[in-house]
Amino acid sequence: MEGNLVIVGSGLAGYSLLREFRRFDAHTPVTVLTADDGAAYSKGDLVAGLARDRRPSDLVIATAEQLAFRYQARIQPFTRVMRIDRGNRTLEAPGGAVPWQRLVLATGAQAAVPRLRGTGTNRVLSVASLSDYAYLKAELAGRRRVALLGGSRWGCELADALVRNGYEVHLFEAQGRLFSGALPGLCSARLARTLERGGIHVHLDSGVQRVDREVGGLKVFPYSGDPILVDLVLATQGTEPRADLAREAGLAVGRGIQVDGRMTSSDPDVFAVGECAEMQGRVINLPEDIEASSKYLAAILCGRPARWPGQPRVEALNLPDCPLVLCAPPKVPGEWQERADRDGVRATFTDDRGRLRGFAILGAAVSERDRLLAEVEAKR
Numbered sequence: 001m002e003g004n005l006v007i008v009g010s011g012l013a014g015y016s017l018l019r020e021f022r023r024f025d026a027h028t029p030v031t032v033l034t035a036d037d038g039a040a041y042s043k044g045d046l047v048a049g050l051a052r053d054r055r056p057s058d059l060v061i062a063t064a065e066q067l068a069f070r071y072q073a074r075i076q077p078f079t080r081v082m083r084i085d086r087g088n089r090t091l092e093a094p095g096g097a098v099p100w101q102r103l104v105l106a107t108g109a110q111a112a113v114p115r116l117r118g119t120g121t122n123r124v125l126s127v128a129s130l131s132d133y134a135y136l137k138a139e140l141a142g143r144r145r146v147a148l149l150g151g152s153r154w155g156c157e158l159a160d161a162l163v164r165n166g167y168e169v170h171l172f173e174a175q176g177r178l179f180s181g182a183l184p185g186l187c188s189a190r191l192a193r194t195l196e197r198g199g200i201h202v203h204l205d206s207g208v209q210r211v212d213r214e215v216g217g218l219k220v221f222p223y224s225g226d227p228i229l230v231d232l233v234l235a236t237q238g239t240e241p242r243a244d245l246a247r248e249a250g251l252a253v254g255r256g257i258q259v260d261g262r263m264t265s266s267d268p269d270v271f272a273v274g275e276c277a278e279m280q281g282r283v284i285n286l287p288e289d290i291e292a293s294s295k296y297l298a299a300i301l302c303g304r305p306a307r308w309p310g311q312p313r314v315e316a317l318n319l320p321d322c323p324l325v326l327c328a329p330p331k332v333p334g335e336w337q338e339r340a341d342r343d344g345v346r347a348t349f350t351d352d353r354g355r356l357r358g359f360a361i362l363g364a365a366v367s368e369r370d371r372l373l374a375e376v377e378a379k380r
């Protein structure tokens with residue numbers, strides 16, 4: 001036995017790691033410290049939950065007590081870790097120091113909020129957790145007009161869910177292209193058109209510079225165009241890994257906590273997994289990648305043979321009227337080529353050696369997903 005394991009965070013990454021670790025090792029003491037109530041839920045269900053008007057408790061898959069019993073772990077909810085003491089191998093937390101021999105940081109990410117001026121900036125909301133969801137649902141009751149700041153995948157899905165529930169929705173995207181600038185031009189334009197046909201006011205190339213409190217709501221000032229009066233403003237432009245604990249402890253941090261090919265930070269006994277972690281310049285933020293890398297890390301921690309699951313990053317947009325799949329290419333020189341017809345758009349990214357490295361398909365073209373994915377995998 002290599003000593004106790006402490007996991008900070010009870011999101012998809014923290015609990016996937018716990019589950020996979022227990023498959024290999026039934027005995028090593030494991031403690032999970034988490035700032036929230038420790039309930040397991042899927043963030044993907046937050047948007048679907050809004051669309052179907054589900055209560056926060058409906059989205060809970062298992063409580064902290066149930067998981068502690070199932071995985072024979074000590075789970076400490078409402079315990080926000082304040083500091084990592086690497087010298088003494090302890091965590092500073094309410095209730096006293098917690099010793100660790102191996103530490104896994106699974107602290108996730110928070111919503112990135114654009115830099116704004118104005119008297120209403122502290123009223124900008126985000127939905128990054130189940131408690132945010134509960135708060136947002138209460139705030140939406142009796143309101144009608146919502147502004148979303150950012151055309152990320154979650155922003156597009158949220159806009160669609162809100163408009164289907166009768167809200168007037170304005171979606172602002174400063175980068176000119178949806179999916180936080182990741183979609184190629186024709187795909188982004190077709191998606192924007194579909195959202196507009198559904199009743200969403202899409203403001204492309206139009207970031208928001210200021211939010212002011214007004215009688216009757218919040219006034220949103222875009223960089224171009226007239227101000228708009230709404231009831232609620234939500235930040236949906238993307239995420240920022242929560243890496244402060246690691247940074248303050250002197251670990252290497254870029255956008256996220258930097259880990260090597262064995263998910264190890266710059267301290268050999270500290271690991272990071274999930275949306276707080278960055279490997280080879282990329283944050284691990286897609287649910288499938290988080291689950292696969294948690295499995296990989298569990299094998300490493302248990303001394304089992306492990307192969308890095310490194311798979312192409314595939315995101316699907318779950319809109320009934322506009323199926324879309326993006327397989328984002330790595331950051332290599334190359335170019336997008338797009339072909340559009342009445343039924344859909346097909347875009348492929350080829351590197352400068354002529355190899356297919358990514359694609360975006362929309363509408364009828366999504367039927368090509370498996371074939372294109374197989375080609376990307378074969379050319380890696």
Ligand SMILES: Cc1cc2nc3c(=O)[nH]c(=O)nc-3n(C[C@H](O)[C@H](O)[C@H](O)COP(=O)(O)OP(=O)(O)OC[C@H]3O[C@@H](n4cnc5c(N)ncnc54)[C@H](O)[C@@H]3O)c2cc1C
Pocket residue numbers: 008009010011012013014033034035036043044045046047079080081082106107108109110111112126127128154238239240242245273274275276285286287290
């Ligand atoms: C604003 C936002 C919206 C998103 N929307 C979606 C969506 O609609 N669909 C989707 O599939 N994915 C969505 N994602 C991505 C999603 O977060 C990831 O796919 C995945 O759920 C991240 O899992 P995680 O375990 O890394 O982080 P999280 O699920 O965020 O878990 C982090 C955990 O760390 C704990 N924690 C943080 N700091 C501390 C501390 N100091 N001490 C103790 N505990 C701490 C938190 O309490 C939490 O338990 C969204 C992400 C964000 C930020």
